[in-house]
Amino acid sequence: MSSIELQNINYIYSAGTPFEKAALTDVSVTFGGGVITGLIGHTGSGKSTLVQLMNGLMKPTSGTVLLDGKDIWAEPKKIRDVRFRVGLCFQYPEYQLFEESVMLDIAYGPKNMGLSDAEVKRRVADAVRFVGLDPSLMQKSPFDLSGGQKRRVAIAGIIAMEPEVLILDEPAAGLDPVGREEIFGGVRAFQRERNSTVIIVSHSMEDMARYSDELVVMDHGRVHMTGRTSEIFRRSGELTKVGLDVPQITRLMNILRNAGAEIPDDIFTVDRAAEELTKLLAERKG
Amino acid sequence: MLKDITIGQYFPGSSPLHRADPRVKIILTVMYIVGIFMAKNVWSFVFAVVFTAALVIISRIPAKTILRGMKPLIYVIAFTAIINIFWTKGEKPLVEWKFIHIYAEGLQFAALMIVRIIALLAGTGVVLTYTTSPIALTDGLERLLGPLKKIKIPVHEFSMMMTIALRFIPTLIEETDKIMSAQKARGASFDSGSLPQRAKALIPVMIPLFVSAFRRADDLAVAMECRCYRGDVGRTRMTELHMKPLDWILLAAFAAFIAVTVVINIFAPGFSI
Numbered sequence: 204m205s206s207i208e209l210q211n212i213n214y215i216y217s218a219g220t221p222f223e224k225a226a227l228t229d230v231s232v233t234f235g236g237g238v239i240t241g242l243i244g245h246t247g248s249g250k251s252t253l254v255q256l257m258n259g260l261m262k263p264t265s266g267t268v269l270l271d272g273k274d275i276w277a278e279p280k281k282i283r284d285v286r287f288r289v290g291l292c293f294q295y296p297e298y299q300l301f302e303e304s305v306m307l308d309i310a311y312g313p314k315n316m317g318l319s320d321a322e323v324k325r326r327v328a329d330a331v332r333f334v335g336l337d338p339s340l341m342q343k344s345p346f347d348l349s350g351g352q353k354r355r356v357a358i359a360g361i362i363a364m365e366p367e368v369l370i371l372d373e374p375a376a377g378l379d380p381v382g383r384e385e386i387f388g389g390v391r392a393f394q395r396e397r398n399s400t401v402i403i404v405s406h407s408m409e410d411m412a413r414y415s416d417e418l419v420v421m422d423h424g425r426v427h428m429t430g431r432t433s434e435i436f437r438r439s440g441e442l443t444k445v446g447l448d449v450p451q452i453t454r455l456m457n458i459l460r461n462a463g464a465e466i467p468d469d470i471f472t473v474d475r476a477a478e479e480l481t482k483l484l485a486e487r488k489g
Numbered sequence: 490m491l492k493d494i495t496i497g498q499y500f501p502g503s504s505p506l507h508r509a510d511p512r513v514k515i516i517l518t519v520m521y522i523v524g525i526f527m528a529k530n531v532w533s534f535v536f537a538v539v540f541t542a543a544l545v546i547i548s549r550i551p552a553k554t555i556l557r558g559m560k561p562l563i564y565v566i567a568f569t570a571i572i573n574i575f576w577t578k579g580e581k582p583l584v585e586w587k588f589i590h591i592y593a594e595g596l597q598f599a600a601l602m603i604v605r606i607i608a609l610l611a612g613t614g615v616v617l618t619y620t621t622s623p624i625a626l627t628d629g630l631e632r633l634l635g636p637l638k639k640i641k642i643p644v645h646e647f648s649m650m651m652t653i654a655l656r657f658i659p660t661l662i663e664e665t666d667k668i669m670s671a672q673k674a675r676g677a678s679f680d681s682g683s684l685p686q687r688a689k690a691l692i693p694v695m696i697p698l699f700v701s702a703f704r705r706a707d708d709l710a711v712a713m714e715c716r717c718y719r720g721d722v723g724r725t726r727m728t729e730l731h732m733k734p735l736d737w738i739l740l741a742a743f744a745a746f747i748a749v750t751v752v753i754n755i756f757a758p759g760f761s762i
């Protein structure tokens with residue numbers, strides 16, 4: 204169970220030029236081990252910048268990134284090892300596929316790690332199982348797949364490195380409900396089985412309600428609040444202030460509660476809502 | 490980052506040289522080059538330097554920027570100077586050592602050549618490349634070369650290709666950056682290993698880049714067709730170019746530059762080439 208701790212991070216794009224842009228300001232936050240943390244915030248709040256600092260793709264302008272208590276930039280020459288331990292899957296990862304076959308593309312990361320052929324094979328097979336790809340696709344060209352399948356191949360390419368920390372930048376953007384379900388389900392299966400640390404950048408409050416344990420809310424390059432998902436979603440007023448919202452079903456429940464219905468304030472999924480509402484209706488009849 | 494590289498030398502501003510018609514500026518550039526090459530005499534060179542300095546001041550481009558732009562050409566300038574110093578024959582050598590003979594004429598000649606190259610770079614820079622956006626430049630070229638359409642040269646198509654290429658260079662650079670980061674996250678390293686290793690490491694970048702360039706080209710073609718693009722015939726323009734008083738003034742000034750240079754060449758005394 205690895206954890207990532209960021210201490211007083213500042214990040215400025217194009218520092219020292221007229222195009223200077225402060226993307227992160229004094230960010231201090233810890234992503235705990237063994238849970239799925241959702242990183243939410245409106246567009247431009249610095250989420251993508253933050254995740255690229257966590258695996259050493261970019262170096263903070265000031266501040267430290269600690270992986271299991273060790274500064275990842277202590278030995279700049281070994282930054283590649285950090286990238287293997289902290290797997291980052293970019294937004295729209297399907298545009299980075301390049302190999303002749305799905306199999307080879309997923310194997311690219313593990314091969315770069317210098318693993319034996321047998322180990323690479325095992326990892327590829329495992330990753331494919333997690334993301335729910337049909338094994339018959341393995342010899343196909345990744346360019347012949349559908350959008351959702353490509354996305355899963357790309358995510359499998361990161362999972363196959365078996366990172367201690369898995370970071371996904373908007374993994375479900377632009378997918379239909381079934382596609383989202385498959386991807387998040389796979390990520391959760393991976394997290395449970397490996398007890399790894401997972402960070403998901405997302406815009407969808409519904410997805411976060413279903414799949415995240417904790418949330419980090421970003422606003423204008425700063426961390427606005429952190430806490431358990433259920434706690435954060437109880438504070439709908441604060442979320443709206445930073446341009447976000449609670450899940451739609453929670454909004455509906457809030458309206459019903461304000462209208463006088465006796466409904467608890469921790470309903471974030473449709474299933475829970477259905478349960479509570481049936482109970483309520485049964486009481487009324489009875 | 491790759492993205493910080495600027496395309497061309499365009500330096501946005503609002504000076505008279507920025508505001509002039511791009512067609513006129515292309516003509517001015519040609520006139521300027523002609524004037525500089527006609528300078529034959531020390532005094533006409535002095536005049537050319539004064540004229541060029543005036544252009545730089547009018548353009549409001551910092552002299553530092555222009556000098557920095559010349560840096561890559563410093564070897565060309567040095568080479569020209571050396572050739573002229575050692576290979577020009579004169580009457581009485583200043584230095585004689587083994588096969589090396591240096592004459593006063595050689596030194597003077599070299600000095601004038603250096604002045605000529607520097608003036609050319611600075612002058613054409615402030616008239617054209619620093620003050621004209623690449624898009625305006627292609628637009629001006631298309632209009633200027635318009636008559637060639639009569640002899641079936643596809644001027645419009647070429648300029649449309651140029652415009653599109655210029656528009657997409659920053660996009661593709663940004664995309665390259667992103668793909669490189671994504672592959673680095675999978676353990677690619679682009680700055681270590683032997684040359685063949687490094688070349689091979691670029692495959693995971695080049696393939697997705699080409700794929701996405703083709704996809705963008707397709708999308709753009711569809712978008713253009715949706716807006717009824719049919720090529721040059723019957724197409725009107727959003728920005729019509731009209732000659733303004735400023736353009737006429739500039740043309741007159743450059744014509745005067747050439748005329749005065751000729752007059753000085755004929756009447757002024759002094760070293761000439």
Ligand SMILES: Nc1ncnc2c1ncn2[C@@H]1O[C@H](COP(=O)(O)OP(=O)(O)O)[C@@H](O)[C@H]1O
Nearest residue numbers: 216224226244245246247248249250251252253
């Ligand atoms: N390569 C870049 N160069 C300059 N500014 C950037 C770059 N990438 C992002 N930014 C800026 O940094 C801020 C944070 O961006 P980003 O981290 O991508 O936000 P998010 O992922 O939350 O939408 C934005 O204002 C964005 O414009």
Ligand SMILES: [Mg+2]
Nearest residue numbers: 250251294372
């Ligand atoms: Mg983003």
